[in-house]
Amino acid sequence: MEDGALALLRACAGEDEDAAIALIRSGVDPAQYDDATGASCLMLAAARGAARVCAALLQAGAPWNALDRRGRCAGEYALDGSHQQIVDIIVDHAVRCELLLGAIGRNERLNPPHIAPASAAHSTPTAAPAAATSAAPCEAPAAAQSCESARYLSRAVRYDGDRLLDEADDAVMMEWERPLMAAHAHVLCGDAHDRRVLNIGFGMGIIDGLIHERGAAAHTIIEAHPAVVAKARRDGWAERASLVEARWQDALVPGGAARALAPYDAIFYDAYAEDYSDMRELHALLPELLAPGGVYSFFNGLCPDNIFFHGVVCQLVQLELAELGLACEFHPVPISVAEAEWVGVARKYWHGRDTYYLPVAQLPYKENEG
Numbered sequence: 001m002e003d004g005a006l007a008l009l010r011a012c013a014g015e016d017e018d019a020a021i022a023l024i025r026s027g028v029d030p031a032q033y034d035d036a037t038g039a040s041c042l043m044l045a046a047a048r049g050a051a052r053v054c055a056a057l058l059q060a061g062a063p064w065n066a067l068d069r070r071g072r073c074a075g076e077y078a079l080d081g082s083h084q085q086i087v088d089i090i091v092d093h094a095v096r097c098e099l100l101l102g103a104i105g106r107n108e109r110l111n112p113p114h115i116a117p118a119s120a121a122h123s124t125p126t127a128a129p130a131a132a133t134s135a136a137p138c139e140a141p142a143a144a145q146s147c148e149s150a151r152y153l154s155r156a157v158r159y160d161g162d163r164l165l166d167e168a169d170d171a172v173m174m175e176w177e178r179p180l181m182a183a184h185a186h187v188l189c190g191d192a193h194d195r196r197v198l199n200i201g202f203g204m205g206i207i208d209g210l211i212h213e214r215g216a217a218a219h220t221i222i223e224a225h226p227a228v229v230a231k232a233r234r235d236g237w238a239e240r241a242s243l244v245e246a247r248w249q250d251a252l253v254p255g256g257a258a259r260a261l262a263p264y265d266a267i268f269y270d271a272y273a274e275d276y277s278d279m280r281e282l283h284a285l286l287p288e289l290l291a292p293g294g295v296y297s298f299f300n301g302l303c304p305d306n307i308f309f310h311g312v313v314c315q316l317v318q319l320e321l322a323e324l325g326l327a328c329e330f331h332p333v334p335i336s337v338a339e340a341e342w343v344g345v346a347r348k349y350w351h352g353r354d355t356y357y358l359p360v361a362q363l364p365y366k367e368n369e370g
């Protein structure tokens with residue numbers, strides 16, 4: 001390691017904040033990390049509570065989302081030391097970066113570049129649900145469809161007792177989520193029976209059963225996987241609800257079968273093999289799909305294995321929905337998942353946390369309504 005790099009690492013871990021800041025300003029790479037532990041300059045400064053150093057590192061381009069050899073990020077170092085000011089600095093910075101990357105991503109989708117800009121190589125763990133990551137190659141999917149989604153929708157799934165598994169033995173849906181689905185159904189249906197409710201993603205039909213029990217004026221289900229649609233039909237859902245066999249991306253755009261049934265009083269999104277950029281696309285449609293006062297919620301499995309990243313992405317969602325006119329809150333729901341649940345499942349998508357943050361977003365009522 002070069003002298004300057006070593007000096008910066010030592011300064012970030014030590015007492016002399018001015019020395020650290022001078023090194024950063026002199027142009028020493030702020031992304032330095034200790035080879036043995038993987039601890040970055042930002043992590044060392046965060047652990048010590050050096051707020052000025054953290055701010056200078058971030059401003060100079062230190063990655064906020066790097067992980068050490070134990071899989072921990074700088075925000076967790078700050079949390080461990082109860083350095084709230086630093087937690088706030090990193091969260092603010094992270095949310096601003098992700099907003100910017102989101103805008104760049106949207107722009108690239110609209111105007112695909114011939115040469116990928118530097119940002120395209122950014123290795124950020126963006127707001128992607130864990131279920132949406134895979135390194136396997138993909139044969140050209142339909143336009144605007146991710147490889148992961150195209151692959152999932154073209155392959156087999158199987159109902160296996162209290163779970164629905166895909167071909168790779170990843171869990172599409174599991175029975176342990178029932179209490180979470182009950183909390184979502186409560187938010188969607190309220191105590192009245194007069195709501196027009198849309199559910200995106202049938203899975204095991206848990207939330208649809210709960211919506212049906214609570215009573216809704218109209219109940220629409222969009223489901224894209226042929227085998228899941230077949231199961232929904234066998235279970236009688238074509239009679240109990242408007243069952244739309246399509247990707248929501250096709251069903252909810254003008255001319256789509258479920259768009260014709262809008263506006264909805266409540267919309268729930270719980271798809272599979274999609275990521276945050278897909279959610280952003282859905283969010284952009286919400287103002288046209290929801291009635292005034294309408295409620296939107298989604299399964300909040302964003303960044304499930306890192307509480308700090310989860311917090312960042314929740315703030316990102318909140319800000320982006322606010323830009324669309326929806327006020328979003330997160331309601332804590334206690335949840336406990338036994339280790340035994342994961343036997344036979346390729347990848348865990350919930351990592352021992354005992355609180356689920358249930359999102360509730362709402363469009364305002366029109367004046368004199370509500």
Ligand SMILES: C[S@@+](CC[C@H](N)C(=O)[O-])C[C@H]1O[C@@H](n2cnc3c(N)ncnc32)[C@H](O)[C@@H]1O
Binds near residue numbers: 207249
């Ligand atoms: C996690 S499961 C939903 C579980 C459901 N909330 C329940 O209570 O059982 C996700 C479902 O979304 C479906 N899905 C995935 N991508 C979709 C898309 N683009 N449009 C519609 N459905 C999709 C999957 O086939 C799967 O059935």
